[in-house]
Each structure stands twice: as C-alpha cells, then as structure tokens.
Amino acid sequence: MPARAAPHFEMERRLQRRGYAHPAGLDEVGRGCVAGPVAAGAVILDPKPSARIFGLVRDSKQLRASGLRAAREAIAREAAAFAVGWASAAEIDRVGISGAVRLAMRRAVGKLDPKPDHLLIDAVPLPSSNLPQISIVRGDSESLSIAAASIVAKVERDALMAELAKTYPEYGFDSHKGYATKRHVSAIRRLGPCVEHRMTFRPVSGDGRAPARPSASEVGRRAEEFAGLTLEERGARVVERNFRTRFGEVDLVAVSGDTLVFVEVRARRSTAFGTQAETVSRSKSRRLIAACEEFVQQTDIGWSDWRIDVAAVDLDGWGRPAAVELIESAVEE
Numbered sequence: 001m002p003a004r005a006a007p008h009f010e011m012e013r014r015l016q017r018r019g020y021a022h023p024a025g026l027d028e029v030g031r032g033c034v035a036g037p038v039a040a041g042a043v044i045l046d047p048k049p050s051a052r053i054f055g056l057v058r059d060s061k062q063l064r065a066s067g068l069r070a071a072r073e074a075i076a077r078e079a080a081a082f083a084v085g086w087a088s089a090a091e092i093d094r095v096g097i098s099g100a101v102r103l104a105m106r107r108a109v110g111k112l113d114p115k116p117d118h119l120l121i122d123a124v125p126l127p128s129s130n131l132p133q134i135s136i137v138r139g140d141s142e143s144l145s146i147a148a149a150s151i152v153a154k155v156e157r158d159a160l161m162a163e164l165a166k167t168y169p170e171y172g173f174d175s176h177k178g179y180a181t182k183r184h185v186s187a188i189r190r191l192g193p194c195v196e197h198r199m200t201f202r203p204v205s206g207d208g209r210a211p212a213r214p215s216a217s218e219v220g221r222r223a224e225e226f227a228g229l230t231l232e233e234r235g236a237r238v239v240e241r242n243f244r245t246r247f248g249e250v251d252l253v254a255v256s257g258d259t260l261v262f263v264e265v266r267a268r269r270s271t272a273f274g275t276q277a278e279t280v281s282r283s284k285s286r287r288l289i290a291a292c293e294e295f296v297q298q299t300d301i302g303w304s305d306w307r308i309d310v311a312a313v314d315l316d317g318w319g320r321p322a323a324v325e326l327i328e329s330a331v332e333e
Contacts, residue, residue, distance in 0.1 A: 007147040024116035025145025028101045029153040033178035034201045037086045040104035041153030044080040059140040060150040072155040075148050083111035084156045090320035093200045122146050168194050213319045223267035226321035227311035247290040260306035262292045267313040285331045
C-alpha cells in the first residue's frame with residue numbers, strides 16, 4: 001500500500017485565524033485490544049511547529065519504535081501542552097469501548113495546561129465537551145495535532161503494557177500490547193484471562209473462566225489509585241498517600257484550591273454504599289479525624305480549611321475498580 005501523505009497544519013492555522021489560540025488534537029490508542037486500558041492523547045502544538053515536528057510526526061501506526069520515540073521527544077520539547085488520559089479494562093467493560101474512549105479523551109483534555117479552546121478529534125465526536133470541535137475521519141493522517149496525539153498515546157500505552165508484562169509474563173503483553181494475536185489468544189485459552197483483560201471482549205468473553213481474584217491488599221491499592229486519579233481529574237492535587245499515624249492511616253491527602261482534603265477510600269462489591277454514617281463508623285471517624293489533625297500539625301502551612309471526604313469505589317464482578325463516588329465532608333465530629 002502506498003504511504004499516506006504527511007499530516008498538515010492547515011486546519012490548526014484556519015482555527016488560529018478565527019481566534020482560537022489553543023486548538024488541541026485528540027486521538028486514541030488501544031481500541032481494538034482485548035487487554036489493558038484504552039489511552040487518549042491530547043496535544044496543543046506550538047502555533048508555528050518546527051521543521052523537526054513536521055519531519056517526525058506521522059500517524060503512529062506508520063512509525064517504528066525508534067520513530068515513535070524520536071517524535072515523542074520532539075513533541076515533549078516543543079508542544080505548548082500534551083497529556084494522556086486513560087480508561088481501564090474495568091471501565092471498558094462497564095461502559096463499552098466507545099464510552100471508554102470518550103472518557104479517556106475527557107481525562108486527557110482536562111490535564112492540558114493551557115486549556116484548549118477548540119478540539120480536533122480523530123473520527124469520534126465528544127458531545128460531553130462544550131468546546132467547539134471537529135471530528136475528522138482518519139484525522140491522524142490529516143492533522144498534525146491529531147497525529148501528535150496518537151504518538152504520545154501510543155508511546156505511553158506501549159510502556160504501560162511492557163510494565164504489565166512483568167506482572168503477567170505468560171501473556172506476552174510487551175510484544176503484542178494486548179491485541180488478539182495468535183500467541184495472545186493461545187495464552188488466554190491455556191491460562192484463562194487475568195484482571196487486565198477486557199472480560200466483555202471476544203475471545204475473553206467466550207473463555208468462560210474468571211481471572212484469579214486479587215488479594216485484599218491489591219484491591220485496596222487499586223481502589224486508592226483509582227480514587228487518586230478521579231481526584232486529579234476533578235482538579236485536585238494528591239500530595240500524600242498512606243499517611244500513617246498512631247491513630248491509623250489516611251489513605252489520600254489532596255489539595256483542592258485553598259482546601260486540604262483528606263480522603264478515606266472504601267471499596268465494595270456493590271453500588272449501594274448506604275448513607276455517609278454507614279460508610280464510616282463512628283469510632284473510625286474519631287480515629288480518622290485525629291490522624292488528619294496530626295497531619296495538619298506536622299505541616300508548615302497554616303491551612304485555613306480542611307475536610308474529610310470518602311471515596312466510595314465500586315468494584316466490578318472481578319474485583320476491579322469500575323466507578324467511584326466522591327462524598328464531600330463525609331466525616332465530621
């Protein structure tokens with residue numbers, strides 16, 4: 001097949017002439033995999049991209065590993081902003097791949113600084129965003145910003161799958177990145193799925209075997225990571241994890257505006273978390289308040305306001321975090 005033409009910057013220039021200072025390109029990677037998360041890249045390029053950017057940036061599917069790394073490094077040096085958003089395998093199983101792609105895109109857009117004022121998206125619309133947008137079929141071959149987004153998403157997702165391969169070496173995630181290759185399908189048939197597989201995707205869904213349930217400590221770790229990502233998506237900044245005191249442990253400490261937010265993470269295999277009082281017992285509340293007061297006393301900053309929230313993490317049927325409800329000021333004296 002002949003090589004596609006290099007992506008251009010004409011759409012971005014037209015938007016700039018119309019007064020949009022920060023148009024962002026968006027693209028996803030991992031839609032067709034049967035394991036691992038889907039990743040969405042978001043990139044705001046410099047208004048006048050360098051010759052190096054024009055020379056290196058292509059649709060990520062056209063580039064070998066060395067070309068991807070070189071392009072990713074150039075984007076990191078020269079772009080006005082770039083970010084990657086994720087949607088986990090559990091979220092894909094909960095909302096479907098299209099919903100998960102849009103979720104990952106919203107998360108990527110939310111991380112950009114400066115904030116975009118217009119979106120250029122590969123193929124899919126993003127109706128939940130109130131930003132003006134254009135969806136372009138095969139946009140990674142047309143728009144330089146979309147192609148750049150595909151590159152940062154692919155490089156980071158490939159790196160993540162290589163890390164998962166260390167935990168689950170028998171599946172070979174580092175070589176196929178979760179796609180349904182013959183080797184991967186053979187491993188699923190031989191071993192059954194692991195918790196990183198998309199249980200609603202074939203051939204995983206037809207296997208009939210459930211993955212080994214994660215341990216209680218693994219469930220807790222995953223739930224805390226999931227809650228932390230949700231806090232950051234909503235504009236908070238996590239500054240401490242698992243702060244230990246003689247009264248007990250504070251799972252997460254975050255800063256939201258001028259407020260210090262302590263977060264108790266509760267993971268349950270049900271969406272019925274009950275009332276705030278039922279979520280955290282009275283004795284647990286007293287210990288938690290004392291632990292938070294100790295943190296405040298140990299910091300040099302005089303916080304004028306702090307509160308204790310509960311992150312109620314909903315686990316799916318395989319013990320994976322799939323949704324979270326943040327309950328503000330859930331613990332009070």
